[in-house]
Structures are given as structure tokens and as C-alpha cells.
Amino acid sequence: MPEIIPFAEAAPRLFEAFEHTAFRLEIRRGYASDRAGARYRAFLTGVMPAYEPDVPWNVSVRAAVAAGRRYERVRIVDNPLTNGQRFLLASGLGNVEAGEDIRNLRRADADRLGLPGFDFWLFDSRTLARFHFDDDDRTLGVEVITDPAEVLAACQARDASWHYAFPTASFAVGIASGA
Template structure:
């Protein structure tokens, strides 16, 4: 299923209690990130005091949703040593945290005994799962949604197991 940013924003806005995101790739090839990634490689970093320069409209959406009491948590399973892309992602994660997301990192070797779905996913209110399907190069291909209780339980259990072991962003040093 193809998905627009506005339809994804609507899905997040529909959450009443929680929105959990599990990321398991070491690199993503998101077209909108090319410029920022290149700038980062050349030494550019985001200024914590210049909120206007941060990732919009995503961070505005995070603030909107968390302000209404929705708990947004993101867990990232990463190989170590981390990839260049993960170093880039880590460098600006403070903006997600400032907007209201809780974020943790789990070294992949600590996830070996966990049962995990085959794709990254979002889980909304422990009932609707959106799987994000990427190709081998990290390019987004499409999304699959599921609202079957067994799939939601699997994803919820997987996320909780990762979250329990993962390291809070402010303590994860790369």
C-alpha cells in the first residue's frame, strides 16, 4: 500500500494511548534525507538551541500527539560498530526526544534471542500495526497494515522485549 505523509499523520493522530516504532535496519535510503546526510558528513550538526531548524513537520506532529497524552516510543536495534547512517541518525535524535518521543537503542547482539517480526513497524494503541517494507538498499517500498489481534500481540511483545533491554538515548554512546 502506498502511503502519503498526510495519511500517516492521520494514523498517528488517531492514536489515543500509544504509538510505538521498532526500527531494525542499519541504513535507510530516504530521499528527503540525502541533503541532511551529506551536510552531516561534511561536519554540519543541528543546534539544540535552534528548534526552528529541526526536522519539520515531523517534530511538530510528535509534539501535537504527545501533548494530548499519547506515549510515543521508538526502539532501534543496531549493529555495532554502528553504521555511518546510524551515527548520523544518533546525532539528531535529541530533537525527537525534545519533541516528546522516548527513544532507546539496542545493540543487535543483545537481540539474538528475541522473536522479532521481519520488518520495521509502528504499533498504534496495541491494536493496529503498520509494517514498513524496504528493499535491500533501504528504500521504502510500501506499507502493510494489520489489525489482527495476534499480529498486534506479536508486535507488542517484540517491542516490549526490545524496550526492556534497550539503552535510553541519553545513555547510548557511539
């Protein structure tokens, strides 16, 4: 049985320690943490999420990017997008403004590429934080993995997904235009 620790416990160590790249693969159709927030509820009524430059995540990303580190993400999306995916696309524009490079990949393409069936963060191509969720999309925690074979598989998933994914801004324009 893998050791699963709360993400809030693992995150400070992982995000402070990485030197070059932090990559996230997001495969879920939605996240309980988003659905619990006021921004999500407002979004469902038509209010677009505004960029929040002073939230700790965006402050941290801007500082890391200014120091030469990269934050990258690929979000797997359905056709049509779920409400959770639509929210992440809209709110992700703020993350991009902070310095993250976020891209979107259709689920059919992810399936064709054989991407893993779990979310993860990959730090410097050597540390993998594999997420575990319950059936209601609540984060149970992460496994922190340094096994070379598992890290290599995550690196291959990163490279394959990145190659075929579309930058968030252009993907959002395509969705808005019905493409």
C-alpha cells in the same frame, strides 16, 4: 499477497487516530530517505544535525505529547554503528527534545530476543503498520494490520525490546566515550 499502501497515504490516518501510544521498531542499518538529505551529507562531513523544532514532525509530536499521548521508538544498532545509525543517533536527540522516547538496542541483543526482521509502527497496541523496503532501503509502503495474532507479536516485540534498550541520550554518551 498483502496490500501495501504508500506510507504517506497511511500515516495521516494512523497518527491522527491513535489515542495513547505510537511505538516504532527500526531494524535497518540505514534509510534511503536519510541518505538523500542535505543533513545526512553534512553529517558525513562532521556537521552535527541541529534540532529543528518547527519541522512538521516535531510540531506534531510536541502537540501529541502535550495532550498526553506517547511516542516511543527502539532502534536496533550494530557494533560498530553504521553511518546511517550514527546519523539517526545524532539527529534523534532532536526527536527526543520534541518529546519522543527513543531507545537503542544492540543487534546481538535483538537477535537473542528473536525480534522481527522488519520495521513497524504499532498504534495503541491494536494497529500494526509493517514497513516494506527495497534492497536500497527505499520505503515501498506499509501493510496496515489489525489481525490480533500479528498485533500481539508486535506488542511482545515492543515489550521485549523496550526492556533491554538504552535511552538515546545515555547511549549517545556511551558511544562518544567508546563504551
